[in-house]
Amino acid sequence: MARALYGAPENPDFIVGLDQLLNQLKFDLLNGTKPFLNLIGFGGSGKTTLAKNLCWDPQVLDKFKENIFFATFSKTPHMKIIVEKLFEHFGQPKPEFQGNEDPVYKMRNLLEQKAGESPVILVLDDVYRGSEDLVKKFNIPISNLKILATSRAKLNLESCITHRLEKLPHEDSMTLFRHYAELNDTCPQNDLANQIVKCCGGLPLILKIIGSRLHGEEAFESWQIMERGLSQHGGSIVDSDDEVLATLRKSFDVLDDKPMLKKCFMDLGLFPEDQMIPVSALFDIWTELHNLPEECYAVPYIDDLTLRNLSTLVVTRKVASEKDDYYYNNHFLKQHDILRDLAIHLSNEKPLEQRENLIIDINENNHPELWSEPKKQGISARLVSISSGEAFNSKWWSMKPDGAEVLVLNIGSNDYALPDFIKYMRELKVLVLINYSFHPSQIHSFELLGSLPNLKRIRLQRVSVPSLCKLKKLQKLSLYMCTIGPAFESCPMDISDALQGLVELNIDYCKDLVKLPADICKIGPLKKLSITNCHKFSELPKEIGNLENLEVLRLSSCSDLKQVPDSIKRLQKLGLVDISYCTSLKQLPEDFGDVCNLKTLYMKGCSRCELPDSVKNLQHLKVVICDEETAASWETFRPQLPNLTIKQPNAEINLNWLERL
Template sequence: MREDYVVKNSPSGIEVKFEHFLIFLLHLMGLEFIGGAALEAAFGELLKAVLDVKGKTINFKSNLSQLESRLNSLHPIVREIANLDRVLDCQGEEAKMFTERLKEAAKLVHKCSKTLCLNCFKRSSYPKKLIEMEDLLVKFFQTNVQALDTRESRKILVKVNQIDAKLGRMWSGMKKGGQVCDPNVFVGSCGAPGVPNFVVGLDVPLQELKMKLLKDGVQVVVLSAPGGCGKTTLAKMLCHDAEIEGKSRDNIFFVTVSKTPNLKAIVRNMFQHKNFQVPEFQNDDDAIDKLGNLLRQNEIGTSPKLLVLDDVWSGSESLIQKFMFPIPEYKILVTSRFVFPRFDSTYKLELLNDQNAMTLFCNSAFPQGGSSNIPDDLVNEIVRGCRGFPLALTVVGGSLCGQPEVFWRRTLKQWSEGQSIFYSNSDLLISLQPSVDALGEKNNVGECFLDLGSFPEDQRIPATALIDIGVELYNLDEDCALANIYELSSRNLVNLVLTRKDAIEVDGHERFVMQHDLLRELAIHQSSLEPVEQRKRLIMDIRGNNLPKWSIEQMQKPFQAHLLSISTDETFSSSWCNIQLPEVKVLILNFWTKNYSLPEFVEKMDQLKALIITNYGVCSSKLSNSPLLGSLSSLKRIRLENISVSFLSKSTLQFTNLQKLSLIMCEIGDAFTNCTIDMPHVFPNLLEIDIDCCIDLVKLPEGLCDIPCLKKLSITKCHDLEALPEGFGRLTSLELLRLHACTNLLGLPESIGSLHELRVLDISDCLSMSELPMGISGLCCLKKLDMRGCEFPKLPPSVKDLWQLKDVICNEEASFLWEPFKTYLSNLKINVLNEDINLNWLPNLHF
């Protein structure tokens, strides 16, 4: 219970802040009525309390009698709701909490009787407050209960609208070339993310924040608190609040800003969210002007509009002001770790009280209410050490889940001996430190966590990129590297998102990692404890042309780092200093520009094994200085995302030791169509090619079929690809072929029967493919076939010769086609799976 609602001792006697009690009571009544018999009993206790107080006073009997009458009239309604809840079996955590609070309210009514006796001043105002209480209760049941019913209807309507909008964008993508699964169809959606399933201690802050936001004359409200306190969760709850949804309908925009905001990208996302054609923006001011015109248009509705700017950092006050348009009933909610004095209305989110902290911790440490032999005093000490920070409670609880008592005591001892090494006054980081230390050195899980700091905040991190790092930096196999990611997820240090729940599990495809920005800072900090020249990983976050001071002062000294990450923004001029990094094995380049020049010092990275280049901007970026890559004789993996790869078609480079090439959302252009390079000569040892979301990929170069060692070929969501080369059968070493969501691919070549080493074939969601070739019988080692989304009228009789086939994944219609062949394929298992697409992995998610 909050302090404002409790009974306090004062020189004049026991004083109840009755107006706060009234608000508290009405807040209780505003919760959803669930709980069956427990609810009815709790309501009865409250009614009994009123009767008891009535029997102890002679001054206000008429008022109390009237209140009694009102409660009696409401009792049948509560009883009916309770009966319905018993039928629906709705007993849950909300019911328990609501029941307990009703009991507390009854106790407060009893305490009011003491106020009547001891405080004359209160006694003189009490009749009026009783009448107000009665009126407010009646008003509540006349409006709020009806609002509860309306809320559920609106929730359904909102969900239907959201589905309709997504289907509309999908249909629009299909009309432009069948790009159903193209990420660009959905990238930039500003819909409010869902609220976590388990939330504690935010009911009262939600009401208080809403009151501030809806206040007349207030356009901007800043929701401020340290990292890990639940600001984003509270903002999500506000967006899904019945009253807010009812007012704003579908005019709610939720945008993650973070440290390096891209204003044009934000505006672009808002246009896409409303299904409007995105105009060209000359500059930031032009983008803002066009957004203002959009928000004023009647086409998006006249209902109130809410813009949530999530995770705004210090120095971005001017950005907030740009979004302040003089539009009636247009509100802006800003969440930030910082306080912005420029804006008058600020709501500071407090940490959890002891009771809520314990509830949140136990949900993480003892999931599903499991029993534990951990002593209560030890649990209390751990919870106290988390200082009420929700993130700390969740992460620490997850790390201790299932651990023996000695592990708990060791953790507590580490806290007592620790000190703040990141922020001098940050208890949160002290709490989180042992959870990271507990990862230990086994399989380099702790190192994997620290590597996450190499990627920009609030961006999805592909699991395949982390696997590339793990393989080349720590000599892990791919399965072990993927297992490390799952380990971090199980300890609540990352959020693992799958785009398809039943994706083939032989690699990290269809998996992404999201990390809370505070945990990212912790990873960066831990990587920075040693002197800069001795660090294992160097992480450079460059704004403008402000290079780190150490990179200039120590240019003549070689650095010992094995991993180098460089992030630059739109204003960086590609002017590099000449630093010496002879031991770097992994280089990660993150940027937001249309043109990017590779650092010249790359040429001297003789030990470089993995190169990961990611452009987070809207348009594909062109690389200059690409010939520098020719000097990297140790390079084994190249991953390019949102890059124009035209340089490959004319390249005279030879990647002698390259084993894996990944092209993600890249602009292919005529790089493959007019490819004149001798691919076996350029890529003599290439084992794996991964091409994903390259929407302008029309054909593969014929020379690709002559790469002698190629074992894995993955081409996914490339909708313009219509056919595979005729010489495809020459890839005799191929073990995995994935062609997921190549929606215009008409079929497989007959020569595919020559792939005698092929073990996995994925043609799921190849919507234009109508049959399997007769030559498929030659796939004598095929064990798994994924053909979900394929509508074949029949199967070729030759599939009966696939005697090693054990697992077929398909839709229900296709399953009937396989039944007759079970006689020949004794080990065949047919897995019928419905389509399962998860869009939560797309950008604008905040962990």
């Protein structure tokens, strides 16, 4: 076995918590038909350790014997050097290359020869996204050849099985830490060790670094200093340990050629740890902050952050298989706590007055020093995030972030007054206010928003929305898990006057909504109206036909909705309608076929809804998404609708996320 593992001769000395994933990888390696395996996880998660352990597994060794080649790719792989090592590993003379393509040609000949004789596995460690073409050069159409690539981001490879390495649970983290710190059950440092491990975020490399640093340290005071150092930084090991920071920076440095994606990664730090980040809120921020023409231009950044393993996408409810007009109200991002700490650390590297992202945490009425007295220099941040706990008493200091374009308020109290300095934020374009406590928060001083000339987007989550004030420039209002009765019932003016420029209105999971005020139907610019998951909602105003610019109408999962007004036939620009899971809806309006520009109709879970004969006039209708029984009803009209496609996707509903919101 002297040359069985080129470049990685050592077998990992101690691993924990990887058995299940090891068995999955081993099964795919020994029994699977696909040539590529991709093991992904961000820096320090244990990818290399698991890959090495796989190579030393007795069953793997028994099949591949000495035909196991392990090479580190890194950020700038050199094909010639890798091929030279491959020849050396197999005991072949060092090749002479003629031109840039010759290394690939000679390598493929060698692999064809060796894999033709017995099974071969190539382990390509630490492959950076963008190196897929180079990885593909190692693949030859021989069943005896397997390739395992480890990477921080998911690789774009055909015929590939992807496995994701998650963080270690606390019990396994303790076991690993105690091993490197050489703690036994009777050591007095065990309680401190428990606190230290919580700050390591389940990352094996960080547990090893900190555990090894405390190895042999018998002085109780040294352990206290380590624990205190982490606690003083809010539990952020990134701020307290240079070696850990250097390790994590590698996950960020891969974005050097994508400055916009770097900013998007750092923006995830605007939201509290261990909380779901609404993708639609990120769309609001990025669309306005980066001058994107439409929200759809923000989608690639979500995909890229997920593919690069810098965040995890959670879809809470999926009704259709394809993206619905870039509707992402059911999409959230989750980020590892340590990656969030890294985003905040990077945001805080510049002096306070020069930071683009100003992130402030307030707990138990402790406020940052910068608020206690006026500053000589202003604050130039474009994004401001303020997180306040339940004990915060809404007393605000003298900070005036006059140039901020985005304000994110993360709150945890039953009563909350908007900060007085909002009235000075003349450049503010986006306000995101999220309450993370169980009960809706009562919001005060909402009228301050009426003085802001550039405020275009507001997203409120789990709050009792107060009486609306005049918001002339507001284009998008999103109300999520809110109590909205006071806003609609106590408004001192017509809602159409308060929201005269509104283009998009989203109302989701608002349980007290019974009917939509008729005044909303006077808002001329309104193009998108979404009322979803509002189970008491039973009535659309008959004036809905006055919304002559309406293009999208979503009413999904409104189980008490019994009818759609006949006036919908006047909506000549309406291109998408979603009535999925409106289980009380017995029929569509008789003249529904007059919605002449309708292109997409979602009817999943509407098996009791009868179709009027007029639907045969929907000549522009391209797609109907529905269940089997409704599909049979639409088949009757297929001769009159030759361009119609009927889809029957399986719904995927996951309600576990509600516990984390």
